[in-house]
Amino acid sequence: MLLNTYEKVTELFQEGNGYLSAARLRAAKVTTVQIKELVEKGVIEKISHGYYWLVAPDKKKLENYEMLEVCLINRRAVICADSACYFHGLIKEKPAKLSVATLKTDRSKMNLNFPITRHYFSDIAFEQDLEEKEISGIKIRVYNLERSVCDTIRFRNDIEKKIVDRIVKNYMKLEHKELDRLLAYADAMRVGKIVRSSLEAGAE
Numbered sequence: 001m002l003l004n005t006y007e008k009v010t011e012l013f014q015e016g017n018g019y020l021s022a023a024r025l026r027a028a029k030v031t032t033v034q035i036k037e038l039v040e041k042g043v044i045e046k047i048s049h050g051y052y053w054l055v056a057p058d059k060k061k062l063e064n065y066e067m068l069e070v071c072l073i074n075r076r077a078v079i080c081a082d083s084a085c086y087f088h089g090l091i092k093e094k095p096a097k098l099s100v101a102t103l104k105t106d107r108s109k110m111n112l113n114f115p116i117t118r119h120y121f122s123d124i125a126f127e128q129d130l131e132e133k134e135i136s137g138i139k140i141r142v143y144n145l146e147r148s149v150c151d152t153i154r155f156r157n158d159i160e161k162k163i164v165d166r167i168v169k170n171y172m173k174l175e176h177k178e179l180d181r182l183l184a185y186a187d188a189m190r191v192g193k194i195v196r197s198s199l200e201a202g203a204e
Contacts, residue, residue, distance in 0.1 A: 005030070005034065006043070008028065008030070009025070009030060009034075009038065009043075009044075009054075010054065010056075012024065012025065012028055012030075013044070013052075013053075013054035014054070017136050017137045017138060018053055018054050018056070018059055018061075018136075019047070019051065019052070019053055019054075019068075019069075019072055019138070020051070020052055020054070021050055021051055021052075022035060022050045022051070022052065023050065025052070035052070038052075039052070042055055043055060045113075047069050047072075047073070047112060047113060048069065048073045048110070048111055048112050048113075049073070049109060049111065050073070051069070051072060051073050053069075062135065062136055063094075064087065064135060066098045066112075066114050066116075067079050067083070067087065067098065067135070067140050067142075068135055068136065068138050068140060069112060070098060070100055070110065070112065070116065071138065071139065071140040071141060072138060073110065073112070074102065074106070074108055074110055076102065076103065076106060076141075077100050077101065077102050077106075077110070077141065078100070078101040078102070078126070078130060078141040078142060078143060079098070079099070079100065079101075079140060079141065079142040079143070080099050080100065080101040080119060080142075080143050080147075080148060080151050081099040081101075081119070081148060081151040081152045081154075081155050081159065082095045082099055082148075082152050082159050082163050082164070082167060083095050083098050083099040083100070084099070084142050084143050084145075084147075084148035084151075085145070085148045085149060085152060085167045085171075087142055088142075088144075088145045088148065090145065090148075090149070090167055090170050090171060091163065091166055091167055091170060093163075095159070095160075095163060096115065096160075097115040097116060097117045098114065098115070098116045098117070099116070099117050099119065099151075099155070099158075099159070100116050100117070100118050100119065101118075101119045101120075101121055101126065101143070101151075102118060102119075102120060102121070103120070103121060103122075103123065103126050104120040104121065104122060106120075117155075117158050117159075119151075119155060119158075125188075125189065128147065128185070128188075129143050129144045129146065129147035129185065130142075130143060130144075131143070131144055145171075145177075146177070146178050146181045146182035146185065147182075147185050149167060149168065149171045149182060150182050150185050150186050150189070150191070150195055152164055152167050152168075153168065153186075153191070153194060153195050153198045154189060154191050154194075154195075156198075164198075165202070168198050168199060168201070168202030169202045171199075171202070172199060172202045172203045179199070182195070182199075183195065183196065
């Protein structure tokens, strides 16, 4: 590969904060063969179908890169449950799997280089209590704290028990918690009884 091509690719990735789509590369006249060569040489990393990361010694991935990459390859995906609680600082330990919410009608593939747990929501529930944040120039979508705690309890069969218990206990210790908001969501999702029982146990 010519040096000027390598330099052009590097500049393109820097403009994209280290991430770039295959479509953007092709639009810049970087061929599919050249992209494959860059991957094989370890210059770029394929993070998922159609997206790449520039492997550079002076630029490491952020701590929450998994959230960035999920929201990059699926713009409508939302970080939820225990992963959202981690994002909000309710727990210090990053969950082993990233919890992601998508619409039931969303059939886009989400094959990444790390494990995810995908939860499917109806149209009505999907957009509730949604917040947009920006990390390193990339927008991520994440549910607010109360909804995330409630969803952690809802999806307790997919999450380690010790993590669920820790999230509930830490939430109940918060001075700024909005229990009414959490319980209203729980009732709307028809899990009010189990959520109330879990919160009571966490308060003990």
